[in-house]
Amino acid sequence: MKHRICLFLALAASLFVDQAQAQKASWIWYPGDFDIYMSNVMQNRRTERGSFFPVFWKMDSHYVLVDFHKEFTLTEPEEVKLYVEGTYNVKIDGQAISGFPKTIKIPAGKHKLSLKVYNQAQVPAIFVQGKTVISDETWLSTFEDKEWIDASGKTSDKSGTTFVSAGSWHFTDPLIAPSAFKLPVTPHAATKIEKANQGTLSDFGKETFGFIKVHGLRGKGRMSIYYGESREEALSTDKCETLDYLDIDLSAKKDSIMPLSKAFRYVNAQYEGSVAADSISMLYEYAPVTEKGSFKSSDKELNKIYDVAKYTFHLNTREFFIDGIKRDRWVWSGDAYQSYLMNYYSFFDAETVKRTLWAQRGKDPVTAHINTIMDYSFYWFLGIYDYYKFTGDQKFVQDIYPRMQSLMTYIDGRKNKDGLLEWMPGDWIFIDWADKLSKEGEVSFEQLLYARSLETMSLCAKLANDADGAAKYDQQATTLKKKLFDLYWNANKQALVHSRIAGKPTDNVTRYANMFGIFFDYFTADQKLGVKKNVLLNDNVAKITTPYMRFYELEALCAMGEQSYVLKEMKSYWGGMLKLGATSFWEEYNPDKKGTEHLAMYGRPFGKSLCHAWGASPIYLLGRYYLGVQPTKPGYKTYAIEPNLGGLAWMEGKVPTPNGDIEVYCSNKEIKVKSAVGMGTLKLKSKSKPNAPGAVVTEIGKGVYEIKIEKGKEYKIKYTYGPHGL
């Protein structure tokens, strides 16, 4: 009986789902607007020792007045419910209905339903729910409908309005309006509590994020809460970065939750006057993403690095991909660009990528680089390039293409007489946190990112059906790439030099342009080898100390097959943080530092973020260059699998795609592959022809074999591991 009941329940659930899908309405708005609005909400949560600490670039606003419409053809009259955030009107075929109707009846036949909404404080948004008439991204929206009438009452028939398809985050509950959106929370207790001065120090066991809840608060006076990513920070009441002061006058016990969620491992609660509390706990706040990607290997330390990286990344994945959870909590483009790549190998949450890209870009006019940083404007373009590559989502490219154009117009307008970019008032040339890094003159790294961004523009112009734009940007990219090598390639040094100053190339070599040139595939084979030897593996070239640029350095080495070297580096660098007790990865790590020196940055003893998204790059490196999976056509229509053990005895894991996972197991005897999507090409080296039952094995070079991977099939391939790895 039990089995039959389960079956019945499953059937009922599936019926329910079918019906729900037939009516799957969602809240909609002008595309990008809720993203911009919500990023304002989120980025304005930063505080520094109790002071509000907002961003220093332009914050944009949603359009306050938006018109939505769609045409429907109904076979029978339909009752339609309307939910709206804002003051609104409703029109059927252009005829307004009096007041603010909550239910309307649309007659059978072809009809146009329009809602026009004004809202200054929140994003104008609608939720329309009928049997077939529902709100979704197929509705059209505009911020200027230009529907004027002449003296006779005739509506203009040539208004030239631009309508764009509506935006949504798939909010499907009509009773929860978009502005009520909040990340979920779940209660966690401290793992250890000790007395500290006039209060207690609570240890939550590892880096975490959420709202502190004070239980049984009472008395009169002040309660102070000092947050610490380290024990030292929480105990340093005068130097910890974040805190809460509560002035209390309570005769009866009351539970109190702090208004802002914060990052911490340790919480130091101090009481003055007669104030006391029973205990404190936390409400862990998290993004409800699914951990689709995975990685496990024969190396336990590496597995720990992967797990801590994924936890670090999950903490920094919030409404948007942010930089770090303690301090900035802002949407930085350079940081987010890396998060996108990590995301494709972990959550594959396309929505968070899109909303972060919208939020960074904001509205026109462009008055500064993204986050004011020249390089960060370019990472934004690169993020779109990759987004399309991994998801194949052409609609998003079309939606955002006009804002790509206006940002590129801004950048093109800042070229100097030689067609290169150099510092102008208002620009921050960041590159990396590194001592004595020159930003003078025309830095090669910026020109290289510029070229790649122009290539992205050309690609996206094609996707947005702008043939003229595609040709223009392609021409610009070609010219700039040629110039890059003409001006910066130093044949003696076998490297791109760092900059040109006063029209002359310097002989300063740094890693930045050279490592990007590798995985952008800008070098000839000879140049690549030269760069590897003379730059990447040359200890005389200034070392990189941030996980931010380690990401690209290690990627460049992986792209050249140096997985064994990179594995050692990962174990040394990220393993080094773990050995120092890290429970999440840091903003910066310099093995030469000692003790509490590791906590300091920006001239402040606890200024450093100990949970920074860019610290989580092993997620990407292991999926992309060890499991070796990547799309070769947009959205994994076709993809490559080139496993590389890099010295591991075995590894296994999943790489998510838009339509399911690709599973890979690899040891030095056997490779197992199972894929839910597309058409894969497994490439491997073997001393003898691999034994792959049910598959066609093609030798494409000496000892190099290719096997086509069809979706839904399982492959178990025996092979003989060669002296140079896979």
Next chain:
Amino acid sequence: MKHRICLFLALAASLFVDQAQAQKASWIWYPGDFDIYMSNVMQNRRTERGSFFPVFWKMDSHYVLVDFHKEFTLTEPEEVKLYVEGTYNVKIDGQAISGFPKTIKIPAGKHKLSLKVYNQAQVPAIFVQGKTVISDETWLSTFEDKEWIDASGKTSDKSGTTFVSAGSWHFTDPLIAPSAFKLPVTPHAATKIEKANQGTLSDFGKETFGFIKVHGLRGKGRMSIYYGESREEALSTDKCETLDYLDIDLSAKKDSIMPLSKAFRYVNAQYEGSVAADSISMLYEYAPVTEKGSFKSSDKELNKIYDVAKYTFHLNTREFFIDGIKRDRWVWSGDAYQSYLMNYYSFFDAETVKRTLWAQRGKDPVTAHINTIMDYSFYWFLGIYDYYKFTGDQKFVQDIYPRMQSLMTYIDGRKNKDGLLEWMPGDWIFIDWADKLSKEGEVSFEQLLYARSLETMSLCAKLANDADGAAKYDQQATTLKKKLFDLYWNANKQALVHSRIAGKPTDNVTRYANMFGIFFDYFTADQKLGVKKNVLLNDNVAKITTPYMRFYELEALCAMGEQSYVLKEMKSYWGGMLKLGATSFWEEYNPDKKGTEHLAMYGRPFGKSLCHAWGASPIYLLGRYYLGVQPTKPGYKTYAIEPNLGGLAWMEGKVPTPNGDIEVYCSNKEIKVKSAVGMGTLKLKSKSKPNAPGAVVTEIGKGVYEIKIEKGKEYKIKYTYGPHGL
């Protein structure tokens, strides 16, 4: 004793004022932002039969994150109170103070006080009140401070931030935040109440505006309120333009005020179910402007026209200069342009001009013409030209110049291959409400306004210290003016033709370009005479039926000395409306129409506005061309008085200026002048040399005399009226 007490009170009051002035703080914000915010609030109050009816162009938003700062040098420490709309931080010399302090102490010496405010729903605004540290327009503000720090904690020293002086509306009460701004109201009773169906019809005696208050409302059911500018409209429950429905369930009596103010003379209250009320009254809502200008003459009908015009204009002067009080209640640029001119001869309220100009322009990017209308973009430029002429306020020109540039860039980008403007998708070419008015091809009127706007750009570029811009715009204006005459001047017709179609001038002559050409002074003396005879006084050229274009037609005739003709026209046209019972002047008046035909427009029986700002132009014509006063240098540093009785036996009146009034009395025997400002030049014709005690009389032509008018002196001049008037 009484006298001495008064003196003492006066002294005390004056002391109080001095002290208050020493501390005269006001709420400040990013310039233009409150204007844009408040115009969104106001323009979204339009309803049509209970439906929300917003504008069809882009509504902009304030900057949601704004930084304010000022440096102060204090001789002693000062306690400073802070009032802020929004989430904020406070810094002294760059050091943030924890939390949201309401009072701070600034030490003696030179210090920089900064506040950074975030507010999505309202305009970020601050009010700072110390003894000498106060908020006013000398503070600097920015929406992107670009104050990044490097890894060592050093703040960027080359951020290139653009700071602009703060905006204000002179809100001086710290406890009334800007978002609480409301126009004042005062109670008025109906003058007549009669039974009508299941309720009452209340007549308020004349066109008015405000909130209906229902006294002693009770019962269960619906109360319906139908508003009418005419009795017919209020009684037409199914066709009246505005209404309120109240669904009521009240056991005890309650007074109720309608949420939206409306225009009406008649109010038809109808009750269903058990609903009843004791009475209704209104709260008259008005702009608290001062009626500085005045005009009175020997002609009683003309005096009535002037008074009704001024009442019409006052009703349409609200938070901004709007088009009409019943229907649109929007800020239309072409309508507002005329209001500016009327304002200079009545309230001289510079603030309302500035805020209307800010509101119309909104924010960048420009995505359409102002109000989507090509001509309306040009009136906006002309409005700034006149504003500077009448007020001499260079600061405002400098503040708004960047937005003038971006609008002109938008317009320049829409020129066709011949450098002319013609219809493009999204453009509304309005010109006037007139039957069969061609908008095809390149309309001469638009090119003429374009040329004048380029001249305005050149002037304002100079005022904003943009020499390159001044030269560029000057060159453009010259080229376009030449083209205008080369292409459109028809020597046979002695007129500018209406348009060019497919590259060929038409032979269609309309009044528009020709009458503007007169008072823009674009014609030679011969051309002027030709235009006057062949266009202005030619009944075969299509007549103008809107007060909107009557304004310019009559202005052109006055500019050519046709005051006698214009006086008759005014009496016939505006007098015609009065004879039909008008208590305010209309959107359109065609003497050929009969009865309720006068109420209809836009295909609706009560579509016409019976209280339209553009109906009030006699205010301007009488001050500018009869009293004959106008500035000859910006802000009335110098000015001309050229009275013209136009057939009146006498007239007298005041013309306001930024610094006091100019009073003129004129009969055909005597002219009296008294001025509080500048240096005036009175010009008059007299058969013999005028007798002007205490003044120097210079004969500048045969029978034409000039007398210099110094401020503060009274002049009584006897003269002998000539056969051709003054």
